[in-house]
Amino acid sequence: MTVLNKRILTSILFVLISFVCVAQDPPPPGPPPAPGFLPIDGGVLLGVIFALFYGVRKLMITNKK
Template sequence: MRIQNRKYIASILFVLISFVCNAQPDGSPPPPAPPPPPGMPIDDFLPILLVIAIIYGIVKRFKLSRR
């Protein structure tokens, strides 16, 4: 193997080892999760919203067919 090829292999190995060393955990615990965003969940009122949407769709369709 020529000396120039050994330099390339040594350079590539140096870069790869630095990536592996950088990927190691630092030992500190992860930061706490952020609080959930404020707002009202729509899970409780989903059936009501679906009924309102269906009624709205029927009214719009009826108005468009009368023209």
């Protein structure tokens, strides 16, 4: 099999696989979350604030040296 034939065969297979993937039905939606879960908002905000303070502290320490 020549290199050109391998490339053509590979291209055809990729196109066919993409058609099969598009033809799939999306999965059904999951059940709603149970009550009592904590929102992500507060944890993300706290993490960003902590990361900012940590980054500033590291910059100040490296600039002193």
